[in-house]
Amino acid sequence: MQEQQQLRQFLKQNHPVTVLTGAGLSTASGIPDYRDSQGNWKISPPVQHRDFMQDEQLRKRYWARALHGWPVLYHAQPNKAHYALAQMQGAGEIGTIITQNVDGLHQKAGATDVINLHGYANEMICMSCGAKSPRLDMHERCLALNPQFADMAAAPLPDGDADIEADFDQFVIADCLNCGGILKPDVVYFGDTVPKTRVAEAKQALDSSSGLLVIGSSLMVFSGYRFARQAHAKGQPIALLTRGKTRADDLATIKLDVDISAVL
Numbered sequence: 001m002q003e004q005q006q007l008r009q010f011l012k013q014n015h016p017v018t019v020l021t022g023a024g025l026s027t028a029s030g031i032p033d034y035r036d037s038q039g040n041w042k043i044s045p046p047v048q049h050r051d052f053m054q055d056e057q058l059r060k061r062y063w064a065r066a067l068h069g070w071p072v073l074y075h076a077q078p079n080k081a082h083y084a085l086a087q088m089q090g091a092g093e094i095g096t097i098i099t100q101n102v103d104g105l106h107q108k109a110g111a112t113d114v115i116n117l118h119g120y121a122n123e124m125i126c127m128s129c130g131a132k133s134p135r136l137d138m139h140e141r142c143l144a145l146n147p148q149f150a151d152m153a154a155a156p157l158p159d160g161d162a163d164i165e166a167d168f169d170q171f172v173i174a175d176c177l178n179c180g181g182i183l184k185p186d187v188v189y190f191g192d193t194v195p196k197t198r199v200a201e202a203k204q205a206l207d208s209s210s211g212l213l214v215i216g217s218s219l220m221v222f223s224g225y226r227f228a229r230q231a232h233a234k235g236q237p238i239a240l241l242t243r244g245k246t247r248a249d250d251l252a253t254i255k256l257d258v259d260i261s262a263v264l
């Protein structure tokens, strides 16, 4: 395949590159994507951080839907592309992987040098005392508190969400076992900011590498786009391997608009 050769060439000439991955990488693992090939929302935009913290009705709806959506995330398995990247990293062909995905699939595939830019969906954080706990505990506590929500037809959506019809007012949310505070998945929501130390770590990784390879991301969110800007400003080459339009199309050295798994 011509694109495969282009990518191989790119990785040879610029060694090692930092890899930035997005939702398009995990769709083959059964995790739905947010945006269409034009970069527009396929579904209504996800929960905003401030709304989540301030609106109990919204949280009830969120957790009721998550009862059905999250198991999809939890049980998702890496696909060929995750395994290929883990192998390439092990062989020293690529450097750090910065991922916008919260599914943990790079690590499940065996990659060791990974920065979860937007956090990890299988971990909870208490917004009052900061205690962390496994998401599985939250899930099981919510199931036990709301058996009437367990048996429902549901269509999975991104980020452990699902479409269900129910009376969300009836839902009882499990709170922090330490302090009774609000529990939130330890992920960066829209409208929230990525922790500064994590951004600095990712910038440092990119800075000390030879270029940027973006996979499966339209870069519509600034937290990812800034790495394309940083690479461009420093004269580092950028390769895009993703379906459809991206925000960095005019910054890219090469653009491969092809199937990710096939190329990797």
Ligand SMILES: [Zn+2]
Pocket: 126, 127, 128, 129, 130, 131, 176, 177, 178, 179, 180, 181
């Ligand atoms: Zn707490």
